[in-house]
Amino acid sequence: MHVFQPLPLDLFELNPFTKLNKEWAIVTAGTKKEANPMTVSWGGLGTLWNKSVITIYIRESRYTKEYLDKNDFFSLSFLPNENRNALSVCGSVSGKDCDKWEESGLTLNSRLGIPFPDESSLVFLCKKLACIPMTSDTFTDNEINKKFYENGDYHYMYIGEIMDAMAR
């Protein structure tokens, strides 16, 4: 397993518009023994309720949602570019159908009992604070509803407090 160093949040320099959208990231939810890694490219890092938070958007149909709902913590991790294929796998197959660790070649690691892929270069360990459902009533612009949710598979906003960030 790799050795990770703690990284104070005030030392961060990252572009919030490209970091997730271009690099992609892995959300890992579950326990240190059993967890499911899923690729995300929508989300945000910021401040809410006087806390440093990460927001992720998870559709109802994702297996990851079951793990997020059952557990109080999750991680958001960025991986070196050589793992792009593993991110594609974790973004196209479901943990409902297979073991995504085996399928992607990623390795389950954990800290403070919170699971994350050992191949990560940067990991945010988060404590779940809120899960906010989107519904057809959520949107002030109905085009969004039509464009993204025609099949009724709405996103849930999960807001997590960043407990720890670490890098290698």
Ligand SMILES: Cc1cc2nc3c(=O)[nH]c(=O)nc-3n(C[C@H](O)[C@H](O)[C@H](O)COP(=O)(O)O)c2cc1C
């Ligand atoms: C680049 C990329 C970004 C994605 N971003 C999200 C996202 O932000 N939210 C989401 O619900 N699904 C997203 N997905 C789709 C899930 O990763 C995909 O459906 C995955 O197979 C679900 O896995 P699970 O069922 O094991 O949770 C993304 C897929 C890719 C390839």
